[in-house]
Amino acid sequence: MPMIDRFIRRLPVTLALLLGTSAIAQAPVAAPPAQTAPPAAAPADQGDGGLVVDVEGGISAPTPIAIPVMPTAAVVQTPAGSTDALGRQLSDIIATDLRNSGLFTPLSPGQLRPVTFPEVQAPAYDHWRSTQAQALVQGYIRANGDGTLTVGCYLFDVSAQRELARQGFVVPPADWRRAAHKCADTVYARLTGEGPYFDSRVVYVAETGPKANRIKRLAIMDQDGANHRFLTNGQSIVLTPRFAPNQQSIVYMSYVGRIPSIYVYDIGSGKQRLVVQNAATTFAPRFSPDGRFILFSMATGGNTDLYRVSAQGGTPQRLTTSPGIDTGGSYSPDGSRIVFESDRSGGQQIYVMNADGSNQHRISFGGGRYATPVWSPRGDLIAFTKLAGSFRIGTMSPSGGAEKLLTDDWSDEGPSWSPNGRAITFYRSGRGSSGKATLWMVDLTGVNERRIPTPLDGSDPAWGPLRP
Numbered sequence: 001m002p003m004i005d006r007f008i009r010r011l012p013v014t015l016a017l018l019l020g021t022s023a024i025a026q027a028p029v030a031a032p033p034a035q036t037a038p039p040a041a042a043p044a045d046q047g048d049g050g051l052v053v054d055v056e057g058g059i060s061a062p063t064p065i066a067i068p069v070m071p072t073a074a075v076v077q078t079p080a081g082s083t084d085a086l087g088r089q090l091s092d093i094i095a096t097d098l099r100n101s102g103l104f105t106p107l108s109p110g111q112l113r114p115v116t117f118p119e120v121q122a123p124a125y126d127h128w129r130s131t132q133a134q135a136l137v138q139g140y141i142r143a144n145g146d147g148t149l150t151v152g153c154y155l156f157d158v159s160a161q162r163e164l165a166r167q168g169f170v171v172p173p174a175d176w177r178r179a180a181h182k183c184a185d186t187v188y189a190r191l192t193g194e195g196p197y198f199d200s201r202v203v204y205v206a207e208t209g210p211k212a213n214r215i216k217r218l219a220i221m222d223q224d225g226a227n228h229r230f231l232t233n234g235q236s237i238v239l240t241p242r243f244a245p246n247q248q249s250i251v252y253m254s255y256v257g258r259i260p261s262i263y264v265y266d267i268g269s270g271k272q273r274l275v276v277q278n279a280a281t282t283f284a285p286r287f288s289p290d291g292r293f294i295l296f297s298m299a300t301g302g303n304t305d306l307y308r309v310s311a312q313g314g315t316p317q318r319l320t321t322s323p324g325i326d327t328g329g330s331y332s333p334d335g336s337r338i339v340f341e342s343d344r345s346g347g348q349q350i351y352v353m354n355a356d357g358s359n360q361h362r363i364s365f366g367g368g369r370y371a372t373p374v375w376s377p378r379g380d381l382i383a384f385t386k387l388a389g390s391f392r393i394g395t396m397s398p399s400g401g402a403e404k405l406l407t408d409d410w411s412d413e414g415p416s417w418s419p420n421g422r423a424i425t426f427y428r429s430g431r432g433s434s435g436k437a438t439l440w441m442v443d444l445t446g447v448n449e450r451r452i453p454t455p456l457d458g459s460d461p462a463w464g465p466l467r468p
Contacts, residue, residue, distance in 0.1 A: 024178050024199075024468075025170040050164050051135055051157040053191040055422070058103040059447045063191070066107045066133035066158075067095045070151075071117045076143035080173035083149075087141050090151065090180045094137060096224065097184035097198045100441075101422075102448030107131055121154060125161045133158050137187055141176075148172055153183035155190055165190040177226060178467065185466075195420030198223065201464045202416075202425060203241045203250060204439060206230060207457040211433050216459075218252065218265070223418075223463065225453035231265065240284060242462050244311070245291040251275070253283045262296055264311075276309060276316055284327045287311065288355075289335040295319075297327040306340055306357075319357035330374040330382075331355070332398070339363075339373040339382050339398070350384060352398060363400030372414055377465070378421035381444075385413040393426050393442060406446035419465040425452065427459040 053063050070087035080086060095106035111131050113124070120138045128136050136156040144150055148170050155165040167186045169179040178199055185196030206219040218231040218238050231250070232238055241252040250265045254272075262275040262285045276282050281299040288295060293308045298316065304325040307316040320326040322344045329340040339352050350364040350373045364370040368388025375382055381395045386405060391413045394405040411429040418424070423443045430436045437459040439452040452461075 024175060024182060026168065050160055050162060051191060052193065053103050055103065055192050055194060056445065058192075059443070059445050062103055062105040063135060064107065064131075064133045065098060065104045065135040065137065065187075066112060066128050066131060067091050067098075067137045068112045068115045070139045070141050071115055071120065072140065073117055073142045078143055078147075078149065078173045080149070080176045083141050083143050086149070086176055090139065090141060090176070090183070091137075093177060093180035093224075094184045094187070097181060098187060100224070100450060101188060102443055102445075103188075103192065104135075107133055120152065121163075123156050123158075125156075125158060128158045135164075135187070135191060137183070139183060144170070149176055149179070151176070151179035151183065153179075153186055155187050177222065181222070181224075194422055196466060197418040197420045197422065199467050200419050201467065202439070202452070202461050203231075203243065203464065204427075204454070204458045204461040205238060205241065206454065207437055207459060208234075211435065214457075218250070219454075219456075219458070221454070223452075228455060231267075240460050240462075242286050243464055244287050245289060247464075247468075251285040251287060251294055253285060262294070264294075273313075275313060277313070284329065286330060289331055289333060295329040295331065295338065297325075297329070299325075306338070319353070320360065322360075326351075328372055332375050333377055333379045337375075337398075339375055341371050341373055348387065350382070350396075350400070363398070364396070365400065366403055374415055374417065376417050376421040377419060381421070383415035383417060383424050385415065391429075393424060395424075395444070404446070406442045406444070407440075407449065412440070414460055416461055416463045418463050423448075425461045425463045427461055429459075 069091050072083035072087050075082055075084045098104040099106055115138055120140050123136055136158050139153045142150045151169045153167045157164050165186050169182055171179050181199035184198045189196045200223045202223055203220045206217045207214045209215045215234040216237045217234040218241050221228040237255040239253045241250050243250055248267055253260055254263050260281045260283045262282045263272045265272045283297055285294050285296040294311055295308050297304055298307050305318055305320040306326050306329045307318050309316040324344040326340055326342045329338050331338055336355055337352055338355055341348050342351050348369040348371045349362055350370045351360055351362050353360040368386055370384050372385040373382050382398055383395050386392045386394045391411040392405050393407045393412045393415050396403040409428055410431055412426050415424045415426045423441055425441050427437050428440050436457045439454055439458040439461050441452055442449040
């Protein structure tokens, strides 16, 4: 079945999220010198005015921002390391997150001055103005008596000499990196007006071995590549992992028993279950936004159509009936529509229909073929793979207009949106039999492109929503 095999390999990927064993509690923050008591409540400044970063023009002229080392109330050894060392690492992660967005240029270490604990809430504006920094991020870390850590995060407008935002987070030592990502999210959201996305995860397929006989395992990591771990052992090939909205399970395709079938993996127990109980080939799964259904493709009687089934299992409902291969379904954020790919017109193209299968119509009409469509969490764009000589990542409106190609390499495919709809992760395959698959990210301008570090080759990335 070469046609089906081709579609299985080039399946769309979706947003993915792995819920950690502990959530971050948000703590109100006030003046950090009060070392003997938890920080008192104080609202962040949500008023209008102040520094604003242009998310389009900012790519060509990133905003200079100062992020000095976070001081600590007292140096305390914790399971994650000493609080003074953590203060340095927290600042480094915040700087890396903001730099990777393409909108900020953190000052170099040589331009930063030490910040004392009492100074966190009272910046030395004259000094920071002399560095040409437009924004300043200061914070602190404190070990608590119950074994948790408190991380405070403050954002200041250097020119206006005013506080723009403050947040506090209480975390177990194992989750200290999440506090840094949430601080960076606070800064990003306040200065750009867009949604945050740094405290999120990516699930993907880790690959090893020769290109013609790869071992493929599910793996999970933070969006910056940290906290990497494998979820499956590689005994069976796995593809296209996607998370349930409740963040407790992953749906994916596996070749268990040599037949492509859809499984749901329970994160808490590590157990998996078959979704559709029959011998047909099922693939390209994705949860509905409310988590009630799984959308997937099933090949029966020489035809491949889109179906949906209860997330708990049961009898599938057929949504498409045209000849050919219909696959790669992705829901709109409100769950009312589905975008998918089909070769019913003679080549792979993108179609949209209502969630019940009605009103099916084609929206892609440019040269070449289109595959792996996925709806933006904002609802305003659909990302896709363009097949025209090379494989490139692009976007278009839900009506098919405003097509824009974002990458220009030999083989880029499998787009998946960041939680705020600002960036897209995808995988890039190298040429030849020894070519490796690697994970990448590009933003909507197509200018800010970078590789996501992974310990092994990687494909089929799925970027998850913000963690709770």
